[in-house]
Amino acid sequence: xxxxxxxxxxxxxxxxxxxxxxxxxxxxxxxxxxxxxxxxxxxxxxxxxxxxxxxxxxxxxxxxxxxxxxxxxxxxxxxxxxxxxxxxxxxxxxxxxxxxxxxxxxxxxxxxxxxxxxxxxxxxxxxxxxxxxxxxxxxxxxxxxxxxxxxxxxxxxxxxxxxxxxxxxxxxxxxxxxxxxxxxxxxxxxxxxxxxxxxxxxxxxxxxxxxxxxxxxxxxxxxxxxxxxxxxxxxxxxxxxxxxxxxxxxxxxxxxxxxxxxxxxxxxxxxxxxxxxxxxxxxxxxxxxxxxxxxxxxxxxxxxxxxxxxxxxxxxxxxxxxxxxxxxxxxxxxxxxxxxxxxxxxxxxxxxxxxxxxxxxxxxxxxxxxxxxxxxxxxxxxxxxxxxxxxxxxxxxxxxxxxxxxxxxx
Ligand code: ADP
Numbered sequence: 001x002x003x004x005x006x007x008x009x010x011x012x013x014x015x016x017x018x019x020x021x022x023x024x025x026x027x028x029x030x031x032x033x034x035x036x037x038x039x040x041x042x043x044x045x046x047x048x049x050x051x052x053x054x055x056x057x058x059x060x061x062x063x064x065x066x067x068x069x070x071x072x073x074x075x076x077x078x079x080x081x082x083x084x085x086x087x088x089x090x091x092x093x094x095x096x097x098x099x100x101x102x103x104x105x106x107x108x109x110x111x112x113x114x115x116x117x118x119x120x121x122x123x124x125x126x127x128x129x130x131x132x133x134x135x136x137x138x139x140x141x142x143x144x145x146x147x148x149x150x151x152x153x154x155x156x157x158x159x160x161x162x163x164x165x166x167x168x169x170x171x172x173x174x175x176x177x178x179x180x181x182x183x184x185x186x187x188x189x190x191x192x193x194x195x196x197x198x199x200x201x202x203x204x205x206x207x208x209x210x211x212x213x214x215x216x217x218x219x220x221x222x223x224x225x226x227x228x229x230x231x232x233x234x235x236x237x238x239x240x241x242x243x244x245x246x247x248x249x250x251x252x253x254x255x256x257x258x259x260x261x262x263x264x265x266x267x268x269x270x271x272x273x274x275x276x277x278x279x280x281x282x283x284x285x286x287x288x289x290x291x292x293x294x295x296x297x298x299x300x301x302x303x304x305x306x307x308x309x310x311x312x313x314x315x316x317x318x319x320x321x322x323x324x325x326x327x328x329x330x331x332x333x334x335x336x337x338x339x340x341x342x343x344x345x346x347x348x349x350x351x352x353x354x355x356x357x358x359x360x361x362x363x364x365x366x367x368x369x370x371x372x373x374x375x376x377x378x379x380x381x382x383x384x385x386x387x388x389x390x391x392x393x394x395x396x397x398x399x400x401x402x403x404x405x406x407x408x409x410x
């Protein structure tokens with residue numbers, strides 16, 4: 001089955017075409033600056049990347065261009081759009097309704113829309129992307145894979161906030177968690193690498209990228225995660241503050257004469273390691289600046305590691321043990337200095353990093369020593385593959401059900 005995987009942001013659209021039988025990526029790319037001027041990047045497997053400008057006033061035109069590119073007689077990988085058997089959409093917020101991926105029926109889409117309040121920055125663009133695909137491929141089944149779904153197994157004591165209960169009941173104010181597709185993929189892959197069943201393992205997954213989150217996966221199920229009602233809570237991130245005393249918001253608004261919205265913009269977009277260092281949200285820039293003696297870059301990196309260490313330690317306590325600590329995403333996969341600084345704190349758990357194994361970027365590898373009591377593993381995340389797998393599984397099941405129904409109706 002050929003699956004088109006779509007990940008829509010407010011002005012961008014990432015796409016991949018994956019053959020679900022071989023799990024080979026046939027082509028991938030990115031539409032950027034949608035609604036501005038429109039930039040297309042396209043890479044067919046094994047061939048050079050192509051980049052060009054093309055007007056994309058809205059997501060519909062971006063999807064149109066993706067389909068045109070994929071079926072281009074010279075550089076395309078499909079002979080026609082009919083070759084696309086299913087579309088898998090990365091969805092952000094599924095509230096409490098979606099604990100797993102689902103077929104995107106009109107009813108499901110209405111329910112997802114009702115969560116727009118909970119994720120005003122992230123949910124609406126994904127729905128726009130689904131609508132554009134529905135218009136252009138009306139007979140192709142679509143599946144939604146939610147960032148929040150994997151965390152739905154958290155027990156109430158982990159997801160409830162210490163606020164009046166009525167806000168949970170009336171508005172759904174609680175911890176949801178994000179990056180769930182990555183946490184699920186990576187924790188299952190870790191079990192494969194260790195040759196064990198997920199049910200027999202306690203794993204802490206550290207998804208450290210532009211946005212960062214940590215989750216505790218006990219017996220294959222998420223029992224805790226660091227992000228909350230929105231992706232703002234938890235670790236110090238690239239530009240997000242992570243955990244702060246909520247009073248800081250009122251205090252800064254008052255002192256700087258700013259509105260609530262303005263301060264929220266600062267804690268989301270101008271804080272984190274960017275805010276502390278005053279230099280960059282990119283860890284490559286910070287590693288370089290710290291090497292050159294920049295004190296605030298060093299402080300930013302140390303604060304980031306400190307927040308990761310605090311969360312890992314508390315999640316080990318929540319699970320009453322740990323078999324594996326897994327690193328993934330841009331920083332987790334690539335930054336050996338950060339990995340080493342974090343794992344240095346777990347000597348008390350007899351966890352030992354193998355410095356030679358840790359000297360690598362972007363590989364799947366066990367980076368702890370053979371005698372380490374806790375396995376430390378680096379696993380490149382692959383959310384697109386996880387979306388493709390769920391999509392193929394759900395669509396195949398639906399096709400079988402439809403075929404059975406047809407036979408029975410005769
Ligand atoms: P996103 O949340 O946007 O998907 P990624 O998982 O791609 O983010 O992570 C992006 C971040 O990864 C960059 O901002 C950068 O800080 C970090 N990163 C990427 N490559 C390296 C590297 N070689 N060394 C250190 N940090 C890196």
